Amino acid sequence: MNIILLGAPGAGKGSQATKLKDYYGIPHISTGDAFRSNIARKTEIGIYAKSFIDKGQLVPDDVTVKIVADRLKEDDCKNGFLLDGFPRSIPQAEALEGLTKIDYVINFVIDTEKVVARLGGRRTCSCGETYHVSTHSSPLCDKCGKELFIRDDDKDEVIRNRMAVYEKTTAPLVDFYKARGLVVDVDANGTIEETFDAIIKLVK
Ligand code: AMP
Numbered sequence: 346m347n348i349i350l351l352g353a354p355g356a357g358k359g360s361q362a363t364k365l366k367d368y369y370g371i372p373h374i375s376t377g378d379a380f381r382s383n384i385a386r387k388t389e390i391g392i393y394a395k396s397f398i399d400k401g402q403l404v405p406d407d408v409t410v411k412i413v414a415d416r417l418k419e420d421d422c423k424n425g426f427l428l429d430g431f432p433r434s435i436p437q438a439e440a441l442e443g444l445t446k447i448d449y450v451i452n453f454v455i456d457t458e459k460v461v462a463r464l465g466g467r468r469t470c471s472c473g474e475t476y477h478v479s480t481h482s483s484p485l486c487d488k489c490g491k492e493l494f495i496r497d498d499d500k501d502e503v504i505r506n507r508m509a510v511y512e513k514t515t516a517p518l519v520d521f522y523k524a525r526g527l528v529v530d531v532d533a534n535g536t537i538e539e540t541f542d543a544i545i546k547l548v549k
Contacts, residue, residue: 346371346425347445348548349432349527351518352453354507355460355467356533357540359475361453362429364541371425376433378473379412380404385471399497401506403433403514410440417445433515438522449548450522453533453540457508464504468493
C-alpha cells in the first residue's frame with residue numbers, strides 16, 4: 346500500500362507514521378528526517394538544506410524529489426511505503442506521479458491553534474522519538490536515554506513561517522489529490538491512539 350501522510354507541521358504525521366509502519370509492515374519515508382540526518386552528517390545536501398530549514402522555508406523541489414526518487418527504488422519499498430512530509434508542493438506531487446502510484450492520501454485535519462501549541466512544546470531526540478513538555482517532563486529520551494532538544498525550526502518565529510508556507514504551498518495538495526479520489530480525511534485533534542484508530546478503520 347502506497348500512502349501519503351498530508352497535514353500541517355505538528356499535525357502528528359511522524360507519530361502516526363511510527364505506528365503505521367509496524368501495523369502495515371511498510372517503511373516510513375520522512376524527507377524531514379532525511380534532511381536532518383544529512384545535516385547531522387554535514388553532507389553537501391545537509392549544508393544546503395539547513396539554510397532553508399532554519400528559516401522555515403521549503404528545500405527546493407529538485408533536491409527533495411531526488412532524495413525521494415532514490416529512496417523509492419530501494420527494495421523495502423516494493424510492498425508499499427508511507428510518505429511523511431512529501432510531497433509538500435504541487436510540482437513535487439506532479440513529480441511523484443511520474444515515479445509511482447499512490448493508493449491513499451491521509452489528510453490530517455487539525456485546528457491551527459493546536460498545531461502551534463504542539464510544535465512549541467515539542468522535544469525531539471536524535472533517535473527520532475518526539476515528546477511534548479505537557480506530558481513528558483524529563484529532559485531525557487525514554488527509549489534511548491539521550492538528551493532531548495528543541496528543533497531549530499520548532500522555535501516560535503520559524504513555526505509561524507512554516508505554517509504560512511503550509512497554507513500557501515502545501516494545503517493546495519488536498520484539492521490536487523481530492524480531484525484524483527485519493528483523499529481520506531482524518532480528525533487529528535485527538536490523542537495519538539484516537540487518530541491511529543481512525544486511520545486504520547479508514548485505510549484497508
Ligand atoms: P518536517 O520534519 O517534515 O517538518 O520537515 C522539516 C523541514 O524540512 C521543513 O520545514 C522543510 O524546510 C524541509 N522539508 C521537509 N520535507 C520537505 C519537502 N517535501 N519539500 C521541501 N522541504 C522539505
